[in-house]
Amino acid sequence: MAELRYTKDHEWVRMDGDTATVGISDHAQNALGDVVFVDLPEIGREVSAGEAVAVVESVKAASDVYAPVSGRIVEVNSALAEDPGLINREPTGEGWFFRIEPRDPAEIETLMDEAAYAAFLESQA
Amino acid sequence: MAESPHDTGTAPLRETPLAALHRELGARMVPFAGYAMPVQYPTGIVAEHQHCRTAAALFDVSHMGQAELIGTGAAAALERLTPADVQGLKPGRQRYGLLTNEEGGIEDDFMVANLGDRLFLVVNASRKQDDFDRIAAALPPGLRLARREDRALLALQGPQAVDVLSTLAPDVAKLSFMGIAEMTIAGVPAIVSRSGYTGEDGVEISVPDERAEEFARDLLRLPGVAPAGLGARDSLRLEAGLCLYGNDIDATTSPVEAALTWTIGKRRRMAWDFPGAERVRQELADGPKRRRVGIRPEGRQPARAHTPIHAPGGAQIGEITSGGFGPTLNGPMAMGYVAPAHAEDGTALELMVRGKALPARVVPLPFVPHRYAR
Incomplete structure (x- = not known):
């Protein structure tokens, strides 16, 4: 399995073949608390890196989720409608949000790797 | 994110x-x-x-303001700032009330208790400085407000x-x-x-x-x-359908609009001798311009404070003041103000969440029944 890359907005992204799977980090789910609803993007939507494309609602608040890379939304995780708690339980696994067909797969390489993200979190603490 | x-x-x-x-x-x-x-x-x-x-x-709610009002005539003095019946409060009893302004708006909601030899007040953290200053300024000689910081x-x-x-x-x-x-x-x-x-x-x-x-x-x-x-x-x-000051009630909302008319003492409603009595009296007679109601969005998506409320397919008729997800209710819930024509239980509404209309209904409060020791 390919490695995870991270954004400063706490999304993770992973290349699976031609598509990039996107979710929110364990740090992010922990900060949000219990997730109760997710608003996912429409399939086929063209998005730019940094664009707000999904919303995650916890008991406490609503938060935007941004596209880590530019491309086209090709799939969303429909399991989240029934069980948004997946995001808390398996943030980097079954709790993924959507898949993007990236315009430029190399864009992912510009994002933080695991060690860089850990250092980033440390610097924010 | x-x-x-x-x-x-x-x-x-x-x-x-x-x-x-x-x-x-x-x-x-x-x-x-x-x-x-x-x-x-x-x-x-x-x-x-x-x-x-x-x-x-x-x-821990230690941020809230506590004070004691000491001296003969404390209850009558406090009644100059609230429509609550404070003089009728028996020793050992507490009551929920509102501090109102001359325009009939709500300056704060608070608890007042009769401890026998003094009144005990609990007010909101965000309002305690203002409240206690106003109360202290309104006291006749011989009465003392002791802030219990x-x-x-x-x-x-x-x-x-x-x-x-x-x-x-x-x-x-x-x-x-x-x-x-x-x-x-x-x-x-x-x-x-x-x-x-x-x-x-x-x-x-x-x-x-x-x-x-x-x-x-x-x-x-x-x-x-x-x-x-x-x-x-x-x-x-x-x-529980309880108001949060600054969200659901503020200096512009009246006790009638907020569906808190029950906090006005019977005697006070005969004498009309509290700040803003004129507006309350007029709204009780003619109806208020808006009413606080309970709202249940369909599905699972919460609608937060400041979400515009529309008549189905129509104009804006109000705004959400508190909204979230109820863990016991196991669904989204909200309170807000709507025009009186849309305030009946069961009325269909649309909540404009991120540009999309979320269907909802007016429902009775509370969302979860109270279980007080009556």
């Missing part, structure tokens, strides 16, 4: 006497009304909420709260809903009232600052008691 902005102050935050205990318990501290307060502990808001509905939850306030809430607290102080079980008494609990002099902000049975306990931490630790050692933060406090009070 980014959270919506909230409470961003620049002044240094005050702490309650329990700040060290909160950190020891792993609380996430957030700014609230000028204080660093625990929004949740490691168990999380939903678990803390459920614990309060099934057992007993301990909340030296006391902490703890709320122990839930169906097991009174049972477990009775093991330390049997007299607590003798209080009925909205009863209040001074007693010693675990060696600490306390003012205990059987009231709260969760819709559950429970008590609020005022204790001296310097004894607050040991007292809180004693309560946390009782079986079934767990700490809960402001996050759970908010979801609990919204399920």
